[in-house]
Amino acid sequence: KDQCMIENNPMNNIKHVIGVMSGKGGVGKSSVSVLIAKNLKSKGFNVGILDADISGPSIPRLLGVKEKIKGTKDIIFPAETKDGIKVVSLNLLIEDEMQPVIWRGPILSGTVKQFWTNVLWEELDYLIIDMPPGTTDVAITVMQSVPMNGLVMVSVPQDMVSMIVGKSINMARKMNINVLGVVENMSYLSCPECGKKVNLFNGNNTKQFLEDMKLTLLGEIPMVQAISHLEEDGYIKNKEIIDQILNPI
Amino acid sequence: KDQCMIENNPMNNIKHVIGVMSGKGGVGKSSVSVLIAKNLKSKGFNVGILDADISGPSIPRLLGVKEKIKGTKDIIFPAETKDGIKVVSLNLLIEDEMQPVIWRGPILSGTVKQFWTNVLWEELDYLIIDMPPGTTDVAITVMQSVPMNGLVMVSVPQDMVSMIVGKSINMARKMNINVLGVVENMSYLSCPECGKKVNLFNGNNTKQFLEDMKLTLLGEIPMVQAISHLEEDGYIKNKEIIDQILNPI
Numbered sequence A, B: 001k002d003q004c005m006i007e008n009n010p011m012n013n014i015k016h017v018i019g020v021m022s023g024k025g026g027v028g029k030s031s032v033s034v035l036i037a038k039n040l041k042s043k044g045f046n047v048g049i050l051d052a053d054i055s056g057p058s059i060p061r062l063l064g065v066k067e068k069i070k071g072t073k074d075i076i077f078p079a080e081t082k083d084g085i086k087v088v089s090l091n092l093l094i095e096d097e098m099q100p101v102i103w104r105g106p107i108l109s110g111t112v113k114q115f116w117t118n119v120l121w122e123e124l125d126y127l128i129i130d131m132p133p134g135t136t137d138v139a140i141t142v143m144q145s146v147p148m149n150g151l152v153m154v155s156v157p158q159d160m161v162s163m164i165v166g167k168s169i170n171m172a173r174k175m176n177i178n179v180l181g182v183v184e185n186m187s188y189l190s191c192p193e194c195g196k197k198v199n200l201f202n203g204n205n206t207k208q209f210l211e212d213m214k215l216t217l218l219g220e221i222p223m224v225q226a227i228s229h230l231e232e233d234g235y236i237k238n239k240e241i242i243d244q245i246l247n248p249i
């Protein structure tokens, strides 16, 4: 990597860093981050999640983590889920999760850097970074400062969304970050009444999009209601799909 | 408003400015912005849309606008849809829409300010501002610099999403911007096979959320495939719903 990578805290030993990104909001980056982390944890790996979406942090809710994070000026102690996944998110550092974080770029970037250098992650096999939407301050800072092994891109089958995900892929390539592939999320919904597979979005160009971007499809995740209860093991249903997604990782 | 409102270009006469915001990405801010603009236009008003999501601009695709915008150093001429809606979006100013805009906060904010002061909007009854996700640079700049009459908040029926939308509502209130109400989008899907109403998200706390935030529900928009073809009049189906949403505006 290049010269401005920030050294991690000498007390930490993080073996792999995987970012989950899309550029577009609401496609399932946080949900996929948590599915990946839970799957890796169930295989016996030490896992952490860094919620880099400072102004819209959703990781704590998806994991059912409520306890606030403690820290000194120099050290932040991560929270931990029941099954032992370490978590750092801005919502765990503020009193009331409904309070907005009205910060401009430099403070956002500074905070994300601290999540990398000041958090006592200790021994981790995998650190998953849930990226915010957009290709601005936080994305630039993470790509410049954190030695990522690769990025998983998340998209939904819709042309407008693919166009915006394409921007993030092109950004990653400009910044020399390896794109591991694309996860297509919310591909379809099976009607709970009659079982018909309903396509929520109108896109059918995913094959073409992957060819144009020279990327592979890591996997497809259907629309599953249980996904918003991941802390209650809503993820078990997707286990095979996530195993497949994690193959190249 | 307060002292730092930027004067608009003397050549423009914009009567009302309505922002569409959520804090959370992918809930349908751009789609709702376009539905509102098309509805107002069909009633004979002069309407413009300012796409303030600089790194993830989706308005041009939703409206089917492809022609690039021209401009000099001081004046930007907006594009126009077949039915006469004026549009300014970063994707109409760059050659290739898949190219990422890798900018930090100050440049993003500067660009959005120019969309307000340097664009020749001329006579408009309504300017709709499609806000980016988050409560950071662009949201701060727009709320500080543009005299908005009110903000429409867009949410989907899910607790995690309501929490993030709540942050935006609290931000608007801190910045003295009037919140007109909440549009609940993608409330349900009617199975095309058997007609059953399927709830996509697990939330059923919308009533409680509106009470807590002391806001009214402006309307509910179901999941409609045609919404992603708004330029082909996919919006006609939602006309009554949008009429209802626009009542307080």
Ligand SMILES: Nc1ncnc2c1ncn2[C@@H]1O[C@H](COP(=O)(O)OP(=O)(O)O)[C@@H](O)[C@H]1O
Residues within 6 Å of the ligand: A022, A024, A025, A026, A027, A028, A029, A030, A031, A032, A058, A185, A186, A221, A222, A223, A224, A225, A227, A228, B025, B026, B158, B160, B161, B201
């Ligand atoms: N496969 C899925 N099935 C059902 N709901 C999903 C799925 N993936 C995401 N969601 C829901 O969609 C919304 C957006 O997901 P989220 O992970 O917050 O996206 P992002 O991090 O990209 O903003 C959430 O309400 C989440 O519960």
Ligand SMILES: Nc1ncnc2c1ncn2[C@@H]1O[C@H](COP(=O)(O)OP(=O)(O)O)[C@@H](O)[C@H]1O
Residues within 6 Å of the ligand: A025, A026, A158, A160, A161, A201, B022, B024, B025, B026, B027, B028, B029, B030, B031, B032, B058, B185, B186, B221, B222, B223, B224, B225, B227, B228
């Ligand atoms: N009511 C709806 N029915 C079907 N699809 C919708 C609806 N509202 C939004 N969408 C789709 O959801 C995705 C996100 O919508 P978008 O307007 O881009 O949200 P945002 O501006 O909040 O990111 C798009 O693919 C859009 O076509």
Ligand SMILES: [Zn+2]
Residues within 6 Å of the ligand: A191, A192, A193, A194, A195, A196, B191, B192, B193, B194, B195, B196
């Ligand atoms: Zn059915």
